Amino acid sequence: MPGSSIIEVKGLNMWYGNFQALRNISLTIPRHQVTAVIGPSGCGKSTFLRCFNRMNDLIPGARVAGQVLFDGQDIYAPGVDPTEIRSRVGMVFQKPNPFPKSIFDNVAFGLRINGYQGNLAEAVESSLRRAALWDEVKDLLHKSALALSGGQQQRLCIARAIAIEPAVILMDEPCSALDPVATLKIEDLMRSLAEDYTIIIVTHNMQQAARVSDTTAFMTMEEDRAGIVVEYGPTSELFANPKDKRTEDYITGRFG
Amino acid sequence: MQQATTLFHRRLRLRKGVGDVFHILFLLAVFVGIAGLLTLLVQVLVQGLPWLNWHFLTSYPSRHPEQAGLLSALVGTVWLMVLTAAFTVPVGVGAAIYLEEYAPKNWLTRLIEVNISNLAGVPSIVYGLLGLTIFVGWMALGRSLLAGALTLGLLVLPIVIMASREAIRAVPWTYREAAYALGADKWQVTKGVVLPAAIPGVLTGTILAMSRAIGEAAPVLAISALVYLTFVPTSPLDRFTVLPIQIFNWVTRPQDEFRGLAAAGIIVLLVILLSMNAIAIYLRNRYQIRSEG
Ligand SMILES: Nc1ncnc2c1ncn2[C@@H]1O[C@H](COP(=O)(O)OP(=O)(O)OP(=O)(O)O)[C@@H](O)[C@H]1O
Ligand SMILES: [Mg+2]
Numbered sequence: 001m002p003g004s005s006i007i008e009v010k011g012l013n014m015w016y017g018n019f020q021a022l023r024n025i026s027l028t029i030p031r032h033q034v035t036a037v038i039g040p041s042g043c044g045k046s047t048f049l050r051c052f053n054r055m056n057d058l059i060p061g062a063r064v065a066g067q068v069l070f071d072g073q074d075i076y077a078p079g080v081d082p083t084e085i086r087s088r089v090g091m092v093f094q095k096p097n098p099f100p101k102s103i104f105d106n107v108a109f110g111l112r113i114n115g116y117q118g119n120l121a122e123a124v125e126s127s128l129r130r131a132a133l134w135d136e137v138k139d140l141l142h143k144s145a146l147a148l149s150g151g152q153q154q155r156l157c158i159a160r161a162i163a164i165e166p167a168v169i170l171m172d173e174p175c176s177a178l179d180p181v182a183t184l185k186i187e188d189l190m191r192s193l194a195e196d197y198t199i200i201i202v203t204h205n206m207q208q209a210a211r212v213s214d215t216t217a218f219m220t221m222e223e224d225r226a227g228i229v230v231e232y233g234p235t236s237e238l239f240a241n242p243k244d245k246r247t248e249d250y251i252t253g254r255f256g
Numbered sequence: 257m258q259q260a261t262t263l264f265h266r267r268l269r270l271r272k273g274v275g276d277v278f279h280i281l282f283l284l285a286v287f288v289g290i291a292g293l294l295t296l297l298v299q300v301l302v303q304g305l306p307w308l309n310w311h312f313l314t315s316y317p318s319r320h321p322e323q324a325g326l327l328s329a330l331v332g333t334v335w336l337m338v339l340t341a342a343f344t345v346p347v348g349v350g351a352a353i354y355l356e357e358y359a360p361k362n363w364l365t366r367l368i369e370v371n372i373s374n375l376a377g378v379p380s381i382v383y384g385l386l387g388l389t390i391f392v393g394w395m396a397l398g399r400s401l402l403a404g405a406l407t408l409g410l411l412v413l414p415i416v417i418m419a420s421r422e423a424i425r426a427v428p429w430t431y432r433e434a435a436y437a438l439g440a441d442k443w444q445v446t447k448g449v450v451l452p453a454a455i456p457g458v459l460t461g462t463i464l465a466m467s468r469a470i471g472e473a474a475p476v477l478a479i480s481a482l483v484y485l486t487f488v489p490t491s492p493l494d495r496f497t498v499l500p501i502q503i504f505n506w507v508t509r510p511q512d513e514f515r516g517l518a519a520a521g522i523i524v525l526l527v528i529l530l531s532m533n534a535i536a537i538y539l540r541n542r543y544q545i546r547s548e549g
Contacts, residue, residue, distance in 0.1 A: 053437065055433070055436065055437060058433075058436060060361075083436075083439045083440065083441050084439065086436065086437055086438065086439040087438065087439030088439075090437065090438070091437040093430065093433065093434065093437075095430065097428075097430040097431065097433070097434045098434075099431055099434065099435075099449055099453075100431070100452075100453055101452070109435070109438060109448060109449075110438035110439065110440075112448075113435075113438065113439065113440045113444045113448060114438075114439055157434070160434075160438070161437075161438070164438060164439065
């Protein structure tokens with residue numbers, strides 16, 4: 001159902017110990033689209049992104065209040081298993097972080113731990129194909145993933161994430177460690193992946209947000225450094241005529 | 257430039273002189289160490305090499321020097337090492353995993369950590385007496401290989417734990433993060449990502465710990481006593497002797513020939529030790545290449 005929403009964030013607040021990192025965020029993420037999160041450094045974009053797959057649970061002292069409804073189910077409700085959420089909401093990190101294992105084992109890792117019953121080799125191949133990496137690595141499957149270039153490593157991480165068929169893929173500045181050519185490849189990939197997945201991407205690069213995303217959230221900090229979402233809407237509108245002065249200042253380069 | 261020449265009194269000549277003096281002092285220190293070691297080595301080689309032959313490696317000890325060999329001690333040492341490793345590695349690595357990955361960071365954990373480091377400094381004879389009381393006495397294992405292995409195991413356990421913890425801690429957080437993000441639980445992350453990446457470090461630490469254990473005489477002496485064995489142990493419950501004890505035994509004999517035998521025994525022990533250290537260095541180098549690649 002394109003056009004419908006897949007995630008609904010309601011009154012989300014988040015703290016690291018006593019420090020409030022996110023304040024009162026509410027928005028809905030459209031299904032099978034690319035949603036970009038932009039904003040100045042330290043405003044809480046990564047923190048916000050990590051609320052979608054409960055990665056913040058791993059940080060001692062981190063605390064969340066409010067709701068994140070994933071297909072109507074609150075992922076922070078008592079009794080929800082974060083590992084189950086993470087197998088449905090995948091993540092790609094800023095710095096490519098393949099395991100020090102073979103290319104094959106990298107992609108197969110998530111399949112194995114999630115008890116995949118089908119043909120492992122086929123699943124690995126199809127994930128690598130969808131990540132536009134197959135042709136480059138099909139003869140190196142049992143070589144170390146660390147021997148790949150940065151851009152190839154990042155596409156491998158994308159293949160690893162999509163192998164377990166998540167519904168949503170979170171990407172935290174996935175291109176910031178890559179050169180422009182590798183960046184364009186990943187951007188093309190994101191557009192094609194959006195047909196099957198919902199993508200939420202944090203980026204510092206406003207051209208990138210404008211190029212790849214359908215919807216954009218602009219975040220900034222309040223006086224106490226808590227992150228808030230200032231403006232949220234279709235990317236073209238947000239960039240063409242921002243409603244909030246702070247958004248306008250940021251996208252025209254007068255701030256941050 | 258005016259300021260620079262008046263405010264700084266650089267005294268380059270003096271500084272270089274002081275530097276040279278220390279350079280020479282340190283070089284001397286190195287020489288003292290190496291010279292001592294070389295003298296020892298040369299002496300052992302001169303005395304021992306004539307006695308070192310196949311017969312020496314494959315015969316039992318004897319009252320007649322020309323017939324004596326160290327077979328029982330050599331086999332005993334190998335047995336003891338294998339049993340010690342079989343006990344220490346699972347327990348040591350398990351403890352390291354618990355402390356690094358599972359333990360809550362509270363005062364109790366810190367107390368345990370401090371005590372593990374302290375245990376590494378306890379004199380080895382204390383472990384020998386402990387083993388004598390617990391394993392030989394209470395657990396009624398007798399003066400057996402098993403009692404010896406458990407005792408040596410306790411002795412090197414802190415080393416294995418500390419080396420394993422270091423190896424586990426060196427595994428980058430980003431690997432764990434990637435695994436968690438794929439829906440792995442803690443044990444899957446530990447088993448699938450952390451341990452494989454830590455294994456070279458764990459192995460290196462274990463081998464170094466074993467090479468410490470192999471040269472220990474005091475605790476084994478407490479367990480096995482100064483025995484004179486003309487058989488090789490065939491089960492963990494057999495009595496045993498090891499190289500350091502056999503060497504010690506020969507050194508205490510009045511006849512000169514036995515000193516030659518002792519020197520030959522030392523050569524065998526050194527060869528085993530050096531090979532183990534070489535393996536440890538090899539593993540560490542391979543590990544470094546891999547983690548930089
Ligand atoms: N593990 C943590 N413990 C405590 N505070 C943290 C932690 N991680 C982030 N913060 C704080 O939370 C705030 C938001 O950080 P976050 O990393 O989400 O920002 P960001 O918008 O992603 O920044 P950047 O664009 O530089 O990546 C910052 O003030 C940061 O110092
Ligand atoms: Mg960030």
